[in-house]
Amino acid sequence: MxxxxxxxxxxxxxxxxxxxxxxxxxxxxxxxxxxxxxxxxxxxxxxxxxxxxxxxxxxxxxxxxxxxxxxxxxxxxxxxxxxxxxxxxxxxxxxxxxxxxxxxxxxxxxxxxxxxxxxxxxxxxxxxxxxxxxxxxxxxxxxxxxxxxxxxxxxxxxxxxxKLDLLAGYPVIDDSNMAILLPQACNLQSYDAISFDKGCYCGQEMVARAQFRGANTRGMYLIKGTSDVLPKVGDTIEYKLASGWREGGLVLATTKLDDKDGICVQVVLSNGIDLNTVFRIYGNDNSRLMF
Known part of the structure; x- marks a missing residue:
């Protein structure tokens, strides 16, 4: 609650x-x-x-x-x-x-x-x-x-x-991220927000292709952790590999979880990413985020 x-x-x-x-x-x-x-x-x-x-x-x-x-x-x-x-x-x-x-x-x-x-x-x-x-x-x-x-x-x-929208899993589309993402990249098919049998609408062919032909390779996730700064909408998130850090996510929204350094970030990532992955805000060694 x-x-x-x-x-x-x-x-x-x-x-x-x-x-x-x-x-x-x-x-x-x-x-x-x-x-x-x-x-x-x-x-x-x-x-x-x-x-x-x-x-x-x-x-x-x-x-x-x-x-x-x-x-x-x-x-x-x-x-x-x-x-x-x-x-x-x-x-x-x-x-x-x-x-x-x-x-x-x-x-x-x-x-x-x-x-x-x-x-x-x-x-x-x-x-x-x-x-x-x-x-x-x-x-x-x-x-x-x-x-x-x-x-x-x-x-x-x-x-x-x-914060409640992020915890609910509702995508937050602000002007920095307009006309970039398919609905399925933000999990809208899981929120009954897409009809696949209603007929034509603007963008319908590409949305249907993403659903039935596997054209969409991304999904939206919520990651939480600590950071001394909040990432900006449209920023990049990096994930940790054995060889270092690699860019791998687009920030949709972010908010503080408490009065200290706790934050949560709504981010679009490639599907199939390891749920044990550690993330950070781009170039920021003072941030650590996980699923």
């Missing part, structure tokens, strides 16, 4: 966007890796948005309020990701824009109202009184609350929510 206090947690590093218009469902069906027909007001959808080579612009958590479809992604990717969607949106009756009249916060543990937790028992999305609640089950029950109300400044830092 997390050590987050009972107050809400900031989601300032994430952005809420809205897709409106009579063609919004058909349009998104041709853009994202998952089947939009599975999206309801009571069930969210996790997906990736890829370029025509199957490389991810971002991961998306989609939900529905009335006839509008919303999605949540990392704030750093919004400008580029929306621009890529807009290239195709000109052929449909849709509008895509960041949301200005709703705010997001994260709720964990005692911060989740008992009555809301009960109502989310048999669903993962609920909207009532113009407030939407989205339940995430990993690494523990937590809730994203989307509300028109003003958010208090007394919040846990964003890094606490990021």
């Amino acid at each position: 997390s050590n987050i206090s009972s107050k809400p947690t900031s989601l300032a590093d994430w952005q809420l966007l809205k897709v409106t218009g009579e063609d919004n469902r058909a349009f998104l069906q041709g853009q994202i890796t998952n089947d939009i027909n599975r999206l309801t007001e009571y069930s969210t959808l996790y997906a990736a948005h890829c370029d025509n080579k199957g490389r991810m612009w971002s991961t998306l958590l989609l939900f529905q309020r009335g006839n509008d479809i919303y999605y949540i992604e990392r704030k750093s990717v919004v400008k580029k990701q929306v621009a890529e969607l807009a290239k195709y949106a000109v052929f449909s009756k849709v509008s895509i824009e960041p949301v200005q009249d709703l705010n997001m916060i994260g709720l964990v543990g005692d911060a989740i109202p008992t009555e809301i937790k009960a109502k989310l028992n048999d669903r993962n999305c609920l909207t009532e009184n113009n407030i939407t609640y989205i339940k995430l089950s990993l690494p523990e029950i937590r809730v994203i609350m989307i509300t028109p109300k003003t958010i208090s400044n007394d919040l846990n830092p964003c890094s606490e929510w990021l």
